[in-house]
Amino acid sequence: MFQNPKKNILAVLLLFPTILLAHDVSSGDQVILNNGGLLSYVWVGAKHMLTGYDHLLFLAGVIFFIDGFKDIIKFITVFTIGHSITLIGGTFLEIQVNEYLIDAIIALSVLYKGFENLKGFEKIFKIKAPNLLAMVLIFGLIHGLGLSTRLQSFDMGEEQILLKILSFNMGVELGQIAALVPIIFLISKWKEKSSYKAFYKASNTYLIIAGIVLFMYQIYLYSK
Amino acid sequence: MKKIQVILCSVVAFVLLCSHDMFIKFDNYFLQPNTQAVLQLFNGTFEKSDNVIDRNRMTDVSLVGSGNRTAVDSTQWFEKDDITFLNFKTGNEGTWVAGLSTAARDIELTAEDFNKYLKSDGVLEILDKRKASKTLNENAVEKYSKHVKAIFQVGNKKTNDYNVNLGYPIEFIPLQNPYNIHPGHNLEVKLLYKGKPLSNHYVYVGKATNSDNKAETHSHDNGEEHSHSHDTSESSEHVHPKTEQFKTNEYGVVSVNINEQGIWYLRTIKMVEVQDENLTHESNWATLTFAIGESHGDEHSHNADDHSHDTEDHVHGEGTHTHDGESDEHEHEDGGFPSYIFWIASIVILALLFFLFNRKK
Structure with a gap:
C-alpha cells in the first residue's frame, strides 16, 4: 500500500479529509450554540479539535514517539487529563489568557515534539530529553487553556454553565478520538514500510517548521 | 400664589422631563484597541440632546472591559451644543460597557402634564392606576x-463583559453579546430593578438604521413642545424613529427581533407611588444602546481625529452620521488566514521533505 511514494501522499490526503476543513470555529458556531442546547457544545468542541491543527500536530508528534496500543492509551489519557483540567477549571473560573500568546505556546509544543522526536536534545544539547509523560501532561494543561480561551470567546448565556463546559470538553474528546484513529492507523501502517524512516524524519522536520511558523504567526497577531 | 408656582414649575418641569431620556451614544460603536475615542451623553431624545448633564449629578461613570470596571476621570468630560462628551482611551480588544448613573432629582408637575408625560413616555401602568383610582x-x-x-466593541474579540451588572437601581442586561448577533436573530435582554428581574413591564425598543436615517431627517429646532407616542400605530403623525413596545416576561426578559443592522436602543421607566409627604412618585429610568453589524468585518478606525463635534455633526442626531453597512461591517470569523491554505502548504512541505529524505536513504 505504501511502497509508492505518490500513493503515500494520496493516502495522507484520503485519511485526513477533515484537516482540509477550515479552522473556522466562530460566529457560525455561536449561532449553533445559541440554538442547539448541550449537544451543540459537544459538536462545537469536536469541531474545534478536528479543525484545530495545532492540537492535532502535537498529538501526531506524540504518537510518532510511542509504540503499542497500551502506550498510546497511556499518553493520550495523560494529555486528556491535562487539557480537561484547564479547559473545565479555566472556563468555570473564568480565567482568561491572551489567545495569541497561548496559541504561540501551543505552537512551541508542536516544535518541541518534532525536535524531541528527532533526538534534538541528545544531538544538539547532549542531554537526555525531559520525561515525555510529564511533558505531555504539561502541554496538555497548556492546550486546555487554549481550548478554554476559545470556549470563553463564545457567549454561553447564564444557565447550565458547568454542563456546557463539560459538553464542550466531551466534544473535544470525541473530536480527538476521531482525529487520532486515522493518524494512528497511518503511522502504524507506515511503520511496516521501508520508507518509514524518511516519513518519520520528514514529518518531524515538518512539525518543527510548522511550530516555528505558527509561533511567529501568533506573535505577529499578538503584536499587531 | 402656590398654584402659580406649581404651574410655572410644571412648565419648566415638562420641558425638562418630557421625553428626556438619557442615552450613551457613539458615532461608531466599533472601535480600535488602545485608541482615543469619544462617548456622547444625550439627554433628550435618542436623536437630539436638549441639555448637558452636570458632573455633580453623575454618581457613577464606569467603563467595563477585560473583566475590569474602571471609574471615569470626571475631568475628561466636556460639553458642546447640549451634548456632554467624554474623551477616553479604549483598552484591549473585547466587548466593552459604558455606564452612567445620575443622582435623583425632584420635579413638580401639574396633573395634566403628568398624565401627558406618562402617556408619551409609556409609563402606562401608573397612568392606568390613576385612571382606575380616579386621581387623574x-x-x-x-x-x-x-x-x-x-x-461597544473594541477590535474583533468578543468578551463576556457585555452582561456586566453595574448594580444600578434599574438596568438592562443582555443575555447574548449584541456583537455576536446578526440581523434575523433575537437578542434577549433582562431588565433588573433593584437587582431583581422586573417582570411584566413595558420596554420600548428603537433603532437608527440606514433606512431610518434616510427617511427621518426632521429637525427639532423649531422649539415646539412635542410629546412622543410610543404607539407604533401613531407613528405616521410623528417622524421620530419608531419604537416598538414590549413587555418583559415572568423572568424579566424581552426578546427583541433584530431585523436590521444599525444602532439599537432600549428604554424603560419604572415608576412607583410613594408614601411621602413631599413626593407622590419615584421613577428610575434606564436605557441601553448598542450596534448591530451585518457581517462583522472590522474596517473601522475610530479615534478622536476622525470626528469633528461641531453643531452640524450632532444637532440632527443620527441623520447626519453614516452607519452604513460598509462602515459597520465586522468580521466575526477568527483572524488569520484560512486553514485550508495552512494544510495545503503543510502537505506540500511534507511531501517535499519526504521525497528529500527518501532519496537520501
Whole structure:
C-alpha cells in the first residue's frame, strides 16, 4: 500500500479529509450554540479539535514517539487529563489568557515534539530529553487553556454553565478520538514500510517548521 | 400664589422631563484597541440632546472591559451644543460597557402634564392606576434618576463583559453579546430593578438604521413642545424613529427581533407611588444602546481625529452620521488566514521533505 511514494501522499490526503476543513470555529458556531442546547457544545468542541491543527500536530508528534496500543492509551489519557483540567477549571473560573500568546505556546509544543522526536536534545544539547509523560501532561494543561480561551470567546448565556463546559470538553474528546484513529492507523501502517524512516524524519522536520511558523504567526497577531 | 408656582414649575418641569431620556451614544460603536475615542451623553431624545448633564449629578461613570470596571476621570468630560462628551482611551480588544448613573432629582408637575408625560413616555401602568383610582386630576411630585448603558466593541474579540451588572437601581442586561448577533436573530435582554428581574413591564425598543436615517431627517429646532407616542400605530403623525413596545416576561426578559443592522436602543421607566409627604412618585429610568453589524468585518478606525463635534455633526442626531453597512461591517470569523491554505502548504512541505529524505536513504 505504501511502497509508492505518490500513493503515500494520496493516502495522507484520503485519511485526513477533515484537516482540509477550515479552522473556522466562530460566529457560525455561536449561532449553533445559541440554538442547539448541550449537544451543540459537544459538536462545537469536536469541531474545534478536528479543525484545530495545532492540537492535532502535537498529538501526531506524540504518537510518532510511542509504540503499542497500551502506550498510546497511556499518553493520550495523560494529555486528556491535562487539557480537561484547564479547559473545565479555566472556563468555570473564568480565567482568561491572551489567545495569541497561548496559541504561540501551543505552537512551541508542536516544535518541541518534532525536535524531541528527532533526538534534538541528545544531538544538539547532549542531554537526555525531559520525561515525555510529564511533558505531555504539561502541554496538555497548556492546550486546555487554549481550548478554554476559545470556549470563553463564545457567549454561553447564564444557565447550565458547568454542563456546557463539560459538553464542550466531551466534544473535544470525541473530536480527538476521531482525529487520532486515522493518524494512528497511518503511522502504524507506515511503520511496516521501508520508507518509514524518511516519513518519520520528514514529518518531524515538518512539525518543527510548522511550530516555528505558527509561533511567529501568533506573535505577529499578538503584536499587531 | 402656590398654584402659580406649581404651574410655572410644571412648565419648566415638562420641558425638562418630557421625553428626556438619557442615552450613551457613539458615532461608531466599533472601535480600535488602545485608541482615543469619544462617548456622547444625550439627554433628550435618542436623536437630539436638549441639555448637558452636570458632573455633580453623575454618581457613577464606569467603563467595563477585560473583566475590569474602571471609574471615569470626571475631568475628561466636556460639553458642546447640549451634548456632554467624554474623551477616553479604549483598552484591549473585547466587548466593552459604558455606564452612567445620575443622582435623583425632584420635579413638580401639574396633573395634566403628568398624565401627558406618562402617556408619551409609556409609563402606562401608573397612568392606568390613576385612571382606575380616579386621581387623574392630582398633581404630582416625582423623584427621578437615570441609569444608562452602552455596549461597544473594541477590535474583533468578543468578551463576556457585555452582561456586566453595574448594580444600578434599574438596568438592562443582555443575555447574548449584541456583537455576536446578526440581523434575523433575537437578542434577549433582562431588565433588573433593584437587582431583581422586573417582570411584566413595558420596554420600548428603537433603532437608527440606514433606512431610518434616510427617511427621518426632521429637525427639532423649531422649539415646539412635542410629546412622543410610543404607539407604533401613531407613528405616521410623528417622524421620530419608531419604537416598538414590549413587555418583559415572568423572568424579566424581552426578546427583541433584530431585523436590521444599525444602532439599537432600549428604554424603560419604572415608576412607583410613594408614601411621602413631599413626593407622590419615584421613577428610575434606564436605557441601553448598542450596534448591530451585518457581517462583522472590522474596517473601522475610530479615534478622536476622525470626528469633528461641531453643531452640524450632532444637532440632527443620527441623520447626519453614516452607519452604513460598509462602515459597520465586522468580521466575526477568527483572524488569520484560512486553514485550508495552512494544510495545503503543510502537505506540500511534507511531501517535499519526504521525497528529500527518501532519496537520501
